[in-house]
Amino acid sequence: MAVRVLPLPPVLVLPLLLALVASVHGYGGYGDGKLRVGFYKDSCPDAEAIVREIVAKAVHKDPTANAPLLRLHFHDCFVRGCEGSVLINSTKGNTAEKDAKPNHTLDAFDVIDDIKEALEKRCPGTVSCADILAIAARDAVSLATKVVAKGEWSKDGNLYEVETGRRDGSVSSAKEAVKNLPDSFDGIRKLIKRFASKNLSLKDLTVLSGAHAIGKSHCPSIAKRLRNFTENRDSDPTLDRAYADRLRRRCWRPKDKTTELEMVPGSSETFDTAYYGLVTKRRGLFHSDEALLRNDVTKGLVYRYRDSPETTFLRDFGVSMVNMGRVGVLTGSQGEIRKKCAFVN
Known part of the structure; x- marks a missing residue:
């Protein structure tokens, strides 16, 4: 049983985050069409370092860039799996995922393009x-x-190790994005169904929702929740009334796309467990945040992450990100390695 453990101080030991066992998970060695940590060790040794350098520059220039980069991976994996289709441009005959309504607020495509350009110069047709x-x-x-x-x-400053070896898809459909992407107005039953369709558990749902610890949204994303959620045109009853009043004052124009709303007020650039504290107070920005309190398992996990050391959540987040990163992957001879991420070869 081959195990990789990140070298951490004793207080932060990461318990077997990626105990990669090919016979159990179906992911294995280089060249066999399976995901593995260090897939590019021989073919492009500096691949992860190049990605890290460009991401670090982007975040240094704009501290809010971390959330969009995280969202791109989420939105990619929930439509056709983690095969890069969210990056493909629309054509005259096809409206691609990035132009679907749920993806209109996606950003950081330029950072991905910069990374791809650098990698193509170093290792053409490889990553x-x-x-x-x-x-x-x-x-x-x-x-x-x-x-x-x-x-x-x-x-090396990584919360978890990434399995690599994915290949790129060639199909991107806006209709599929609308059908598959979790919605900010989803209730707990729909959320559970969406995640289960990707073989993701209730724990994965709760942990990955913690991605809302960083980032911002805009008034149209919550307009219905503030004014027209019920047939009586009331606000969402699951939203704390005082918080709803505060949000209404900021979003006095429901279609205002310029006013930024922090997912976690005062902490939208720091990835931590503050999000779970907001959820327990019914102050999560989205209805889907409060929905986590509507199931005994997810509710218990929300309170656990609120009350436990932050490292408990960070460890579990890494595990769930690896789980999500396995959804619908193309490997081996499947798919292609796109030369430019926005275009099929």
Whole structure:
């Protein structure tokens, strides 16, 4: 049983985050069409370092860039799996995922393009756009975490190790994005169904919802929740009334797309467990946040992450990101390695 354990200080030991066992998980060695940590060790040794360098520059220039990079990986994996289709441009005959309504607020495509350009110069036709998304998401969230910033997590500053070896898909459909992407107005039953369709558990649902610890939204995303949620045109009854009043004052124009709303007020650039504290107070920005309190398992996990050491959540987040990163992957001779992420070869 081959095990890789990140070298951490004793207080932050990561218990077998990626105990990769090919016979159990179906992911194995280089060249066999399976995901593995260090897939590019021989073919492009500097791949992850190049991604990290460009992500770090982007986040240094704009501290809010970490959330969009994380979202790109999420939105990719929930439609057709983690195969880079969210990056493909629309054509005259096809409206692609990135132009679907749920994806209109996606950003950081330019960062992915910069990474791809650098990798094509170093290792032409080798590193997939799908893998770039996975690595960039890991690096973005790691850089937004205090324990990494303080050098207290691991020697390379990564919260978890990314399995690589994905290849890129060639189909991108806006209709599929609308059908498959979790919605901010989803209730708990629909959320459970969406995640289960990707073989993701209730724990994965709760942990990955913690990605709302960073980032911002805009008034149209919550307009219905503030004014027209019920037939009586009332606000969402699951939203704390005082918080709803505060949000209404900020979003006095429901269609205002310029006013930014922090997912976690005062902490939207730091990846931590503050999000779960807001959820327990019914102050999560989205209805889907409060929905976590409507199931005994997810509710218990919300309170656990609120009350436990932050490292408990960070460890579990890494595990769930690896789980999500396995959804619907193309490997081996499947798919392609796109030369430019926005275009099929």
